[in-house]
Amino acid sequence: MILNKLKDRYNIIILVFIVILVIIQFRLATIMIVQGEEYRDQAENRIIKTIPLPAARGEIRDRYGRLLAGNRPSFTIQMMKNEVIDEQINEVALTIINILEKNEDRYNDEFPVIFTEKGEYVFSYDLEIQTWKETNDLLDIETAQEAFEVLRRRYNIEETDPAEVQQQFIKIPNLSVPISIKTWKFTDEMRKEQWLQSYNIQDMEMSAYEAFEAVKNRTYEIPENYSDIEARKIMVVREQLRKQGYLQYQPVRIAQDISEVSVTEIEENIMSLPGVNIAVEPIRYYPEGEMAAHVLGYLGKISQQNEIDRFIKELNYLPSDIIGKTGIEHSFEETLKGADGSQRVIVDSFGRLREVLERQDPIPGDTVYTTLDVNLQRVAEETLVKVLETLQVGGVYETQWGTNRLLPAKGGPLTNATVGAVVVTDVKTGEVLALANYPAYDPNLFATGISMTDWQNLMPENERDPIAPRPLLNVATNTAIQPGSTFKMIVGLAGLEQGLSPDYKILDRGFIQIGGHSFGNWLWNQSRRTMGYQGLHQAIADSNNFYFYSVGNGYDYGVGRNLPIQMNMDILTEYTKMFGLNDRTGIEIEIPRERSGGVPSIENKTKTVKAMLRNHLRRQMRIDDLDDTMVEPTPELLLEVIEEIVSWAEENPARSVIYNKMLELGIKEDKASIYTDVSKYSYFTQARWSTADTMNFSIGQGEHAYTPIQMTNYMAMLANGGYRYNLSLIRKTQSYDEENIIEYPPELVERIPLKDYNNLDEINYAMHLVQTTGSARSYFNKLPINIAGKTGTAQREGKIPPLDEVEYLKKHLGSFxxxxxxxxxxxxxxxxxxxxxxxxxxxxxxxxxxxxxLNPKANLDQFKRDYDNYAWFTGFAPYEDPQIAISVLIFNGGSGGYGAPIFREIVAEYMGLNTVNEEDGFSIENRLAR
Structure with a gap:
């Protein structure tokens, strides 16, 4: 019977279901009764977590492997968004922030509504715009477009197309223009709008207080029993969690590098802080502090839209990640980053680790080996600082390699000698051995996000002074100025290449009169003396302006006849460009971008003259200068009239033509006459190349503008036989397991096409005479190394602007x-x-x-201090077998010779003179022979 029933398929199905139900019931009984206590304990006290393991950022080392940027362990507070229930999140957030504030630990605060000391509610975005306006003296400017135009005029940018103007802004050191030319809004203004929209707030004019209330009450529904101060602390954390978006499994960093006291308190309260975890993460560390800061760069949060697009959207960075902002940290960001790991673990309700289920180890970033020599870098930086400090008091700078009083004969100590740069390169490879700037900054300040106080301390005290100390400015790569007499070797070489004998002597008569201008030799200007007959070698050694005025113009002013060579501006410009002074050097630092040079030309001069005329007319012309019977005077029309007048510069019409054109533009007759004379005689006639311009060109003055790193490369080319290398800061990158190594070999651009390379020997011999018989001999009489060098003094005209112009004027009204x-x-x-x-x-x-x-005769600048000259000292060493090229630049340094002690100490360090150990039995002579 039973067997017959089993033949029925429906009965079989019923039987199977019965068996399955019996098994399930048996298993449930086992789980609930037999093993119930065990599983209850696991459910209540064990939680599976995925904990990220951040990768250590790749190290940065010098050429010998010495550490410049590494990592140290630090405590980080993390919060898992999916482990915190809404009913608890407010108390958890408030508890964490209160603990951190009590122990003075910083935390990530990106909630953009902040409270001022007066209790006002303001957007941080608005404060950023305000700070930028203050920094750039634009407080009274309302719109972004107007600010953009003011800056265009201020920096004499002739282009009017916004995209072209923006490109010109990028070239200006230490200038940031946070303006979108698509929307004509400040970028922080756009960020504020994006933030409001992210909370479904459509009123872009909503006040900070209204936005605060909307987010607090509508989005986060924070109970009224919390004060606004407490509510903001809660929203700081919730803002971080909200930015995490759908990545709820990824923890959010609430604070980094916190103290052990905070760690202890959080661990003690861990039961009431669900979702909170204390992790040990690597933090960037710079063991040498400020050393090579401008080369290494600094880190910062992902904040700008272009950074969000690149790193978060394209490269899958987390919103809380820190990235390189400048220097090598920026240029090699993806190389240094590494790959984060993770581990799945079981923890109990107290957060204690019970078991590791799965682990994926992080992969550290690659190590970047630079070309720098830490010891040489240290000497360059320390010597630069000591010499600047000595100049400021007019003291004596003394080492075993020389003793020198650094005090000008007239004028007293150089109290404003507060900025300088040094660059040292290998002449045979183009490798940068040292790159020093003063003042500098400590990149450790940026490792976890710099505080507002620290950031403000890095800003220049006097924003109105363009050459005031700016710790963040890389002077070596971003400040281009006249080279002064260090340029004379190019003029001399051009003369030799054209066939001038180095023994051809020119009689120095003190000065040369060209029209209304007198061009004097420095010795004549200083003491009404002359240098007599001099050939090329001694002219370079003594820095004889008269000689180079003559060579540059192809005319012997000593005897009043042409030189036996052809010389013109095209030839001089060709040789200047040949030495790379119109190009970037190829150095790998992308931000701030290296500034290219500026070789003078008629095009550049015309551009400068036009900018000066534009500024003059904008200052002087008024709307009522326009004849309202011919035109309808408006501010817009006035600007169009000015641009039309400026456009005549290249043509330089006759005075009568200019006058008639101004009348046609609608300028009143009496005003047209005034503006005609100003435009014609003060500007248009200057917009052409003259003999006077060639005079200035020949001695490195005028429109020349080169950076210390360009000048160093120029020195290297003189030393190495005319080989031009791309300068480099990187030797290689290497993965942590040494499996992947990328070399960066020297890049030879070209050997410059000289007619006779022996002419370089003549120039180099002349530079060697600077040490033995020339302008810098007193600085090298104890150095047992022969060098080739050149002093350079570049004029800086003008007055140092006071910190507050209004205050200055009020103080001296009686004198005015x-x-x-x-x-x-x-x-x-x-x-x-x-x-x-x-x-x-x-x-x-x-x-x-x-x-x-009120008083046209008042001299408003009479109580302001004059700028001192820029001081250069450039060259290479040793003279007989060149190995390194060096450039030293000092702002307000007075005289080029004052850079010589820095040059000297670097040579001594490079040649090993400072490490001679008397006990090893080696004398300096033996050491050099080895």
């Missing part, structure tokens, strides 16, 4: 012959009458114009 009441009244009047002119919205500028209108 005007009363305070009259000046204040006139200032307000001018500002009101010239609302359309941004310059007059600057109170300092308006006050100057007011004083000049």
């Amino acid at each position: 012959g005007v009363s305070q009441a009259a000046v204040e009244h006139k200032t307000l009047q001018l500002m009101e009458e010239n609302k359309d002119n941004p310059r007059y919205q600057d109170e300092g500028y308006a006050m100057r114009e007011a004083i000049k209108s």
